[in-house]
Amino acid sequence: MAQLNYEVLKQSGYPGYILKNAPEKVMQFGEGNFLRAFVDDFIDIANEKAGYNGKVVLVQPIAQGLTEYINAQEGLYTLYLRGSEKGQKVDDKRVISCVSRCLNPYGDWDKVLELAKSPDLEIVVSNTTEAGIVHESESKFDQQPPISFPAKLTRVLYERYAAGQPGLVILSCELIDNNGQELLKCVNQYIADWQLEDAFRAWVNEKNIFCSTLVDRIVPGRIRDPEEVKALAAANGYDDPLTDVGEIFGFWAIEGPAELNDRLPFKKAGVPVEVVPDVTPYKKRKVRILNGAHTGFVLGAYLAGFDIVRDCMHDDTVLGFMNKMLYDEVIPTLPLDKKDLMDFAAAVQDRFNNPFVNHELMSISLNSTSKWRARNMPTLLDYLKINGKLPACLTASLAAYIAFYSNDVQSLTEKGLVCRRPKGNEYTVSDDRWVLEFYWAHKDDTAAELTHAVLTNADMWGQDLTQLPGFEQQVADCLSVIRREGALAAMMACL
Numbered sequence: 280m281a282q283l284n285y286e287v288l289k290q291s292g293y294p295g296y297i298l299k300n301a302p303e304k305v306m307q308f309g310e311g312n313f314l315r316a317f318v319d320d321f322i323d324i325a326n327e328k329a330g331y332n333g334k335v336v337l338v339q340p341i342a343q344g345l346t347e348y349i350n351a352q353e354g355l356y357t358l359y360l361r362g363s364e365k366g367q368k369v370d371d372k373r374v375i376s377c378v379s380r381c382l383n384p385y386g387d388w389d390k391v392l393e394l395a396k397s398p399d400l401e402i403v404v405s406n407t408t409e410a411g412i413v414h415e416s417e418s419k420f421d422q423q424p425p426i427s428f429p430a431k432l433t434r435v436l437y438e439r440y441a442a443g444q445p446g447l448v449i450l451s452c453e454l455i456d457n458n459g460q461e462l463l464k465c466v467n468q469y470i471a472d473w474q475l476e477d478a479f480r481a482w483v484n485e486k487n488i489f490c491s492t493l494v495d496r497i498v499p500g501r502i503r504d505p506e507e508v509k510a511l512a513a514a515n516g517y518d519d520p521l522t523d524v525g526e527i528f529g530f531w532a533i534e535g536p537a538e539l540n541d542r543l544p545f546k547k548a549g550v551p552v553e554v555v556p557d558v559t560p561y562k563k564r565k566v567r568i569l570n571g572a573h574t575g576f577v578l579g580a581y582l583a584g585f586d587i588v589r590d591c592m593h594d595d596t597v598l599g600f601m602n603k604m605l606y607d608e609v610i611p612t613l614p615l616d617k618k619d620l621m622d623f624a625a626a627v628q629d630r631f632n633n634p635f636v637n638h639e640l641m642s643i644s645l646n647s648t649s650k651w652r653a654r655n656m657p658t659l660l661d662y663l664k665i666n667g668k669l670p671a672c673l674t675a676s677l678a679a680y681i682a683f684y685s686n687d688v689q690s691l692t693e694k695g696l697v698c699r700r701p702k703g704n705e706y707t708v709s710d711d712r713w714v715l716e717f718y719w720a721h722k723d724d725t726a727a728e729l730t731h732a733v734l735t736n737a738d739m740w741g742q743d744l745t746q747l748p749g750f751e752q753q754v755a756d757c758l759s760v761i762r763r764e765g766a767l768a769a770m771m772a773c774l
Contacts, residue, residue: 280512283519284353288374291516296327297376302399304333306391306435308428309406309452310345310381312500316358316525318404318452321552323377325544333401333544334379336394340407340428346383348521354378356521357511359502361635362528368634369527384424384431391424395435396442401542403432405462406452406494414465420473429465433473436466436487440479446486448542450533452494456562459491459534488535493558495565496529499636528630532561560615567609568620569627571654573643575672576601579679579766581640582686584702588631588638600770602628604672612661644683645709648739651680656740660747669753671773678757679766681733684708686762688722691715701765714739726762730755 281287285299305322307314318335325331334354339346349356355378360371384391394400405411407428418430425431432449439447451458463484470480502508502522512518531552533539545552555561573588579600580591591597605627610620631638655673662670687699696708696715708715721732734744734751745751760769 280516280518282352283355283357283374283517283521284351285355287517288355293374293515295372295374296323297374298323298326298332298334299376301326301332301334301379303336303379303394303397304331304399305335305402305404306338306394306400307335307404308338308340308431309404310337310339310349311406312523312525313494313496313498314404314406314452315356315375315378315521316360316498316500316523317494317496317529317531318406318450319375319377320358320360320373320525320529321531321545321548321550323373323375324550325548326377327548328550329544329548331544331548333377335377335404336379337381338391339381339383339385340405340411342383342385344381344383345521346381349378349381352519352521354380355519356523357515357519359522359524360527361524362526362633363629364527365629366632370635371527388423391431391435392438395438396444398444400439400444401447403435403447403449404452405432405450408453412451412453412455412458412461412465414468416472418469420469420475425469427465429462430469432462433466433469436483437475437479440482446482446488448535448539449487449489450492451490452492454494457491459489463489488539490539491534491558493530493532493561493565495531495569496525497630497633497636498523498525500524524635526630526633526636528626530561532558534558560613564613564615564620564623566654567613567658568605568624569630570650571609571658572601572605572627572631574647574650574654574680575604575676576679576770577640577643578647578683579676579761579770581644581706582679582682582700582761582766583770584700586640588640588643589633589636591640592628592632596767596771596774598628599774600672600675603774604670604676608662608670608673609658612658612665641706646711647680647683648710648714651677652740663747669747669750674750674753675757675769675773678730678754678761678769681729681754681758682761682766684710684714684718685722685724685729688719691719726758727755730758 356375358373358375362369382390411428413427415427418425418427425434451462529551533554535554539554540546580597585591605624613620659673689697694707696718697705699705721729757769
């Protein structure tokens with residue numbers, strides 16, 4: 280079977296949209312699965328739906344990557360968006376043609392700098408992982424290339440400034456708070472380190488727009504089943520080792536001035552990208568609804584005998600518990616339009632019901648102490664402040680967390696705390712070592728004793744949670760129900 284390129288795609292009879300030639304308007308640091316299934320998908324649709332007529336040049340951020348594969352396929356790759364939408368199974372295929380080429384700066388740094396000077400260039404996108412936005416003093420102006428990503432970007436911007444070209448829109452997708460502003464801080468530090476002229480500093484800060492963004496799409500990436508790979512190649516009429524897979528849902532919040540709606544192609548194309556004055560509420564929405572739902576129900580659901588998220592969505596009690604938590608306890612505390620929040624929560628149920636992804640509850644359970652503190656505790660405190668009473672489901676979620684960390688404890692090993700669930704099998708709790716040692720030390724506590732020990736542990740929660748009126752008793756009572764009747768009974772009691 281021939282490998283995908285434009286000629287092979289033409290011979291295959293692919294009926295979808297394809298753009299072979301267009302100006303290179305986007306420089307993208309990152310050629311991995313996520314950006315290709317997210318940003319490049321949106322740009323490809325913008326080419327088709329909004330006439331953006333722009334190509335993306337991928338820049339490989341580290342020495343090892345996909346440059347050779349991408350260039351061998353002339354930038355083409357197949358994207359499958361799979362999941363559940365309004366309860367219906369969806370499996371959409373699109374050949375992405377917005378990528379023109381990929382550059383490896385560790386061999387083609389001169390080509391990266393040449394692109395920097397192009398009058399066609401408008402946007403820089405990056406996703407260089409959380410560790411990518413760092414200042415490293417070892418990075419130097421004349422390195423080919425400089426070591427860190429912000430240093431590479433500083434050098435790119437300097438080349439553009441020296442060529443007399445206008446500033447760019449810089450969209451940072453790294454998973455850290457205030458990613459765009461943190462990137463700008465690093466760039467300004469390199470300007471100081473390298474003693475670059477004040478006029479360049481002014482140009483960077485006044486003529487370029489560094490946007491913090493929030494990205495939201497689950498991207499499993501490669502298809503790993505060799506039989507499915509063969510079947511897709513036979514159906515498509517070509518081999519594609521760059522095939523990418525993401526979920527149907529996608530959302531991108533870009534923090535910046537309203538004028539960006541005109542400079543960026545997304546609004547006209549109708550893709551789920553919003554230019555907003557502040558991404559913080561959208562991050563809070565994602566953390567408290569999507570991530571908070573996971574942490575809120577999976578530990579109890581695992582003790583109740585479930586193993587993957589999708590199966591939980593088919594159980595009336597677990598689904599009812601999750602939805603009551605989201606709609607009655609979480610959404611009323613959030614500072615966004617209620618319809619927007621309701622739509623997002625409805626999409627969460629579809630995302631969790633994805634028929635193509637076996638998302639294991641045990642994988643979600645990792646480090647649940649810090650997760651409950653970050654994702655669920657703020658909602659509980661806000662709900663109590665607003666309503667003057669405790670939220671039943673969120674309270675029960677903490678009891679389920681305690682139960683998960685203490686159910687029939689067997690041993691403490693190098694890998695974690697070994698417990699046994701009512702179903703009979705052993706499972707290993709993974710968390711910070713001091714957390715595991717705490718639960719090991721309290722393995723013989725009664726429900727009341729353990730609840731008191733956990734809630735008064737300020738290292739876990741940053742405060743003494745027994746000071747919340749009635750909280751200790753309600754958690755202890757729920758923990759007793761879980762130990763006596765099972766987690767499902769405790770969830771049912773909340774409904």
